[in-house]
Amino acid sequence: LAQMRNSQQRNLIVRLLENNRTHPTADELYEMARAQEPKISRGTVYRNLNLLSDLGELQRLSVPGGPDHYDSNTNKHYHFFCRKCGRVFDAPIPYHDELNCTPEAMKGFQTESHRLLLIGLCPDCAENEAEDK
Numbered sequence: 001l002a003q004m005r006n007s008q009q010r011n012l013i014v015r016l017l018e019n020n021r022t023h024p025t026a027d028e029l030y031e032m033a034r035a036q037e038p039k040i041s042r043g044t045v046y047r048n049l050n051l052l053s054d055l056g057e058l059q060r061l062s063v064p065g066g067p068d069h070y071d072s073n074t075n076k077h078y079h080f081f082c083r084k085c086g087r088v089f090d091a092p093i094p095y096h097d098e099l100n101c102t103p104e105a106m107k108g109f110q111t112e113s114h115r116l117l118l119i120g121l122c123p124d125c126a127e128n129e130a131e132d133k
């Protein structure tokens with residue numbers, strides 16, 4: 001029974017992420033999950049997010065100076081991080097597979113993946129910034 005509840009809670013988290021393309025943080029996902037299942041605990045949401053990222057069923061995105069964000073899109077793609085509001089957006093730049101290589105000078109190293117994060121202001125924040133001046 002406990003296991004069944006676990007998988008239901010996991011499905012809820014996956015469903016919430018799939019229906020939400022804003023790359024939410026764990027706390028934001030917890031709030032969304034609680035709106036649908038009031039008994040769900042913060043620990044359950046965090047535990048499932050860790051498990052699902054370890055399984056490769058979702059992507060964990062680290063950003064400078066803030067909590068991790070989560071993405072149900074596990075295809076290789078790049079992101080834009082707004083340093084003001086902390087939101088994460090998909091950046092439609094072609095993925096550069098050729099960057100997954102090891103420089104010749106780094107003998108013995110094995111590159112497995114690479115990350116690219118554009119950092120700056122989203123349109124909303126850029127507009128507010130312009131108004132402040």
Ligand SMILES: [Zn+2]
Pocket residue numbers: 082083084085086087121122123124125126
């Ligand atoms: Zn912003």
Ligand SMILES: [Zn+2]
Pocket residue numbers: 023071073077078079089090
């Ligand atoms: Zn994304």
